[in-house]
Amino acid sequence: MIDAHLSRLELALRRFKQQTAAVEDWGRRLATILESGGRLLACGNGGSAAQAQHLTAELVGRFQHERRPFSAFPLHADTSALTAILNDYGTDELFARQVWAHGRPGDVLICLSTSGSSRNVIAAAKIAAELGIETWALTGPGPNTLAGVCDEAVTVDAPFTATVQEVHLAVVHMLCTVVDEVVRERSLRRAGA
Numbered sequence: 001m002i003d004a005h006l007s008r009l010e011l012a013l014r015r016f017k018q019q020t021a022a023v024e025d026w027g028r029r030l031a032t033i034l035e036s037g038g039r040l041l042a043c044g045n046g047g048s049a050a051q052a053q054h055l056t057a058e059l060v061g062r063f064q065h066e067r068r069p070f071s072a073f074p075l076h077a078d079t080s081a082l083t084a085i086l087n088d089y090g091t092d093e094l095f096a097r098q099v100w101a102h103g104r105p106g107d108v109l110i111c112l113s114t115s116g117s118s119r120n121v122i123a124a125a126k127i128a129a130e131l132g133i134e135t136w137a138l139t140g141p142g143p144n145t146l147a148g149v150c151d152e153a154v155t156v157d158a159p160f161t162a163t164v165q166e167v168h169l170a171v172v173h174m175l176c177t178v179v180d181e182v183v184r185e186r187s188l189r190r191a192g193a
Contacts, residue, residue, distance in 0.1 A: 012158035027178025034070040043075040043095040044112030047165045063176035095124035105132035114164040116144025140164040
């Protein structure tokens with residue numbers, strides 16, 4: 001069982017290699033957005049919520065290098081807002097209302113969904129687009145609905161949710177690595193200028 005799990009992960013990572021240039025591009029652009037005062041909003045359900053929170057924690061705190069904190073919000077983490085929205089508007093509006101409240105042009109919304117069909121994440125992406133917020137989807141196999149409504153998508157070609165989530169965690173770390181390196185390079189250039 002464990003060997004099969006590792007084999008599935010190894011295959012998914014090999015397939016994913018062709019998308020690493022897109023992840024690096026996202027990291028470079030995210031560094032620019034955050035350094036210029038933009039914010040990262042992130043949403044997902046279940047394991048994807050955990051990945052969203054992991055990403056935002058690395059940006060508010062630090063990943064590998066010391067740097068200033070960046071503004072990043074996991075939209076599932078405000079339990080009072082979540083329960084009020086669920087009670088008054090239902091599950092489909094869970095993240096969309098928060099994007100509407102907190103998002104501004106110049107921000108980016110990262111939408112995580114292993115299935116690519118989470119209605120509340122899709123609704124968040126749609127409202128973000130209406131507000132002029134850039135939207136990136138990180139999903140399981142494509143094509144899927146979420147990838148279709150976002151500005152850009154990175155998909156993981158794997159049939160098992162666990163494998164998709166494991167690759168998503170690697171993507172979170174790749175994004176943070178690129179952000180840290182870009183910020184560090186720019187800081188060193190400014191110091192040397």
